[in-house]
Amino acid sequence: MIDVHYWPTPNGFKVTIMLEETGLDYRIVPVDIGAGDQFKAEFLRICPNNRMPAIIDHDPIGGGAPLSIFESGAILEYLADKTGQFLPKTGPERYKVLQWVHWQMANLGPMMGNANHFKNYAKNLIDDASQLEYGTKRFVGEVDRLSGVMDAQLSVNRYLAGADYSIADMIAWPWAMLLPRLIQEDVLKDFPHLKRWIDEVAERPAVQKGRKVGKELTERKLTEEEEAARRKLLFNQTNDKVRAAREAAAKAVA
Ligand SMILES: N[C@@H](CCC(=O)N[C@@H](CS)C(=O)NCC(=O)O)C(=O)O
Structure with a gap:
């Protein structure tokens, strides 16, 4: 089983399209980037870059402990190697x-x-x-x-x-x-x-399915205040802001 830490955006669709194309089992773990889930301690552990998508493969290539991967390009390369599809081996x-x-x-x-x-x-x-x-x-x-x-x-x-x-x-x-x-x-x-x-x-068909995954997550229209909070969170992220979010996440866990 593969956990896909995901929000329905173009970078997220890359992963769901590949999973649909290959028929691998997966489940979606929503990362609401407008609400700040990308700064939560458990997400930063798998993606230090505070950006989705990321995956955790519980049955990784070569066996062993669950493997987490971030960056959509690296994720697709890994899934291609895992399945032997859509990327020649050598x-x-x-x-x-x-x-x-x-x-x-x-x-x-x-x-x-x-x-x-x-x-x-x-x-x-x-x-x-x-x-x-x-x-x-x-x-x-x-x-x-x-x-x-x-x-x-x-x-x-x-x-x-x-x-x-x-x-x-x-x-x-x-x-x-x-x-x-x-x-x-x-x-x-x-x-x-x-x-x-x-x-x-x-x-x-896999592309049509993949791009619809998680559609329901963004169906609710945000209020004006929620939109403003989302903009504040997503734009102008300096290291200071990200470090503060990281520290707050670490404190909440401690
Ligand atoms: N190069 C990264 C880009 C990922 C990315 O930019 N994700 C955006 C959504 S499409 C995100 O998580 N944004 C959260 C934020 O800006 O805080 C990838 O392809 O995985």
Whole structure:
């Protein structure tokens, strides 16, 4: 059994899609990131980075004590090795997949996260319009560049890493499919190959199931006060704030 410490967001969907694709047994442990569960002592023990997703595999590769893993890229690589699916075991084909996994983790995810922040959230937080404009231009520009990188790759390959569907697709898709919603409704008109791939991956039953996991957790509309508290918690996390949360969590356990 695998515990998935999870909240329904693009980084969370990567893991549930892979678990649905491979048919492994799992159970969801909700981490309400808007309410601060990512700072609880028991979560920080498995993910010192106070970000979900993370997993605990009670029947890990090679046996032994339960194994915890954080970072969605590392989680999918582990699950691929555990099941022997969606990532070649050795050879050049393995590295073709892993380069796209690392590309997503270091580029598309963070840049889309920041573009989303400036386009959709920062207007409630910044008074200086020029700051908003600079941040939006910088990160939306990067997302445009990265969309072009995917489009070029998908113009000559059916999937991101080549001819076969792999963990690279499962890692990039949950972000790429949000391009119209987070960046601009008609953004995919300039990237026809990327659109073809988004639509094709969306048809997979495991993808449809995986992206719905935990939907009920966010169905309740938050009050204005709850929204404000959530923004305060999620944005501008400096080490001071995180250290204070960590210390409070440790005190509560002692
Ligand atoms: N690189 C990490 C990113 C994870 C991440 O950013 N998770 C967000 C939700 S999508 C989170 O837990 N945020 C909590 C916070 O900002 O305090 C991964 O892919 O696992």
